[in-house]
Structures are given as structure tokens and as C-alpha cells.
Amino acid sequence: MLITVSGPAGSGKSTLAAGLADALGHEHVSGGDIFRALADERGCSLVEFNELAEEDDQIDRDLDRRLRETARESTDLVLESRLAGWMAAEYADLRVWLDAPLDVRADRIADREDKPLDEVLEETRARAASEAQRYREYYGIDIEDRSIYDLTVNTARWDADACLSLVLSAAESYDDDSDEGKYPVEGVRYEF
Structure with a gap:
């Protein structure tokens, strides 16, 4: 089974994906x-690396190519990234989108990175706008389009264990043979 976990920064993707992979005995691959x-290798902050990616589209394209190839070649995998649901496309059995209000996500990031909240709020807004523009430009993806996801969870409503329980229940009850509703991922230009 291939499960994708997507969502904006600070939504809990890494926490859920790691827990899900552990509970199911699946491999976990994180685009983040x-x-x-890649940012560390170049000595850049995430914001600087996102800015660099705005001018060098090969950064995103290389990452996304690797995500798509991983989805195509893997089984028993939890694939986690902002675009995992889109990149895994027809290979995914279950696509999950996580979200939370911006202030909650920024507070989580500020705690994790030990940064001032106002700085994180600005960086998170800038990063989201930059990424949305690039996804639209490169692949024709509207990151706000949730129609491809099977399950959407507001992680501000439940703690990490409860979110894991929700998604784990969906994964464990999934039956490929009786699946009548795989939502196709259409209109994406996979031009890496």
C-alpha cells in the first residue's frame, strides 16, 4: 500500500507519516x-533555498522527479511532502491532506526551530506563496485543490495520537478490490 501525506509547513506531516509508517511497518520517505x-548542502536557510528555487526550477523538479519515481517503484510506503499526493498520482492508494490554521502551524514551527513567532509567520506566508506560484507554473497544480485527497484532517482539532488513529483506521480498512472511487489526478504536467 502506498499512502501519501501532504499539507503545508507545520501541519504535522512528518509526525503523522513517521507514526503511520511505524504502525504499518512501511518505509517512510520525506520530501521535506x-x-x-539540499538547502543545508548549499548553506542556505529554507527561505533562501525557496528563493533560489524560484530562479532555478531544477531544484524543485529534481526533488519532484525523485518523489514520483519513489512512488512508482515502491510498495508499503508512506510518502510525505507538500506535493506527495500529486506526484504519486495513480500509484497512491490513500492520499491524506493535513492542515491547521496558520497561527497554529507557525507556533509549531517557532517551537521546533526556536525562532520568534513573528519571524516564522512571515517566513511561512512567504514560503507558501512562493511554493504555490512554482507548483502552478511548473506543473499546472493548484495546491489549494483538495479534490484529489481521500482524507483531510485539521490537525489543530486532534492531538498527534488521535490524528494517527484516524488515518490508521482509514488505511487499515482500505480494500483495493472494493475501491470504486480512486480519484484521478488530471491536468498535471510531469515535466521534470
Whole structure:
């Protein structure tokens, strides 16, 4: 089974994906970890690396190509990234979108990165706008389109364990043979 976990920064993607992979005995691949590693290799902050990615589209395209190839070649996988649901497309059995209000997400990021909240709010807004523009430009993806997701969870409403329980229940009750509703991912230009 291939499960994707997507959502904006601070929504709880990494926490849920790791817990889900552990509970199911699946591999966990994180696009965020790959992106952060690439930024570190270049000595850039995430904001600087996002700005660089605005001018060098190959950064995003390389990451997204790897995500798509991983989805195509893997089974028993939890694939986590902002675009995991879109990149995994027809290979995904269950696509999950996590979200929370901006102030909640920014507070989580500020705690995690030990940064001032006002700075994180500004960075998070700038990062989201930058990413949305690039996704639209590169692939024709509207990141606000939730129609491809099977399950959407507001992680501000439940703690991490409850969110895991919700998604785990959906994953464990999934039956590919009786699935009549896989939502196709259409209109994406996979031009890497």
C-alpha cells in the first residue's frame, strides 16, 4: 500500500507519516527532509533555498522527479511532502491532506526551530506563496485543490495520537478490490 501525506509547513506531516509508517511497518520517505538536506548542502536557510528555487526550477523538479519515481517503484510506503499526493498520482492508494490554521502551524514551527513567532509567520506566508506560484507554473497544480485527497484532517482539532488513529483506521480498512472511487489526478504536467 502506498499512502501519501501532504499539507503545508507545520501541519504535522512528518509526525503523522513517521507514526503511520511505524504502525504499518512501511518505509517512510520525506520530501521535506530531502529539501532541507539540499538547502543545508548549499548553506542556505529554507527561505533562501525557496528563493533560489524560484530562479532555478531544477531544484524543485529534481526533488519532484525523485518523489514520483519513489512512488512508482515502491510498495508499503508512506510518502510525505507538500506535493506527495500529486506526484504519486495513480500509484497512491490513500492520499491524506493535513492542515491547521496558520497561527497554529507557525507556533509549531517557532517551537521546533526556536525562532520568534513573528519571524516564522512571515517566513511561512512567504514560503507558501512562493511554493504555490512554482507548483502552478511548473506543473499546472493548484495546491489549494483538495479534490484529489481521500482524507483531510485539521490537525489543530486532534492531538498527534488521535490524528494517527484516524488515518490508521482509514488505511487499515482500505480494500483495493472494493475501491470504486480512486480519484484521478488530471491536468498535471510531469515535466521534470
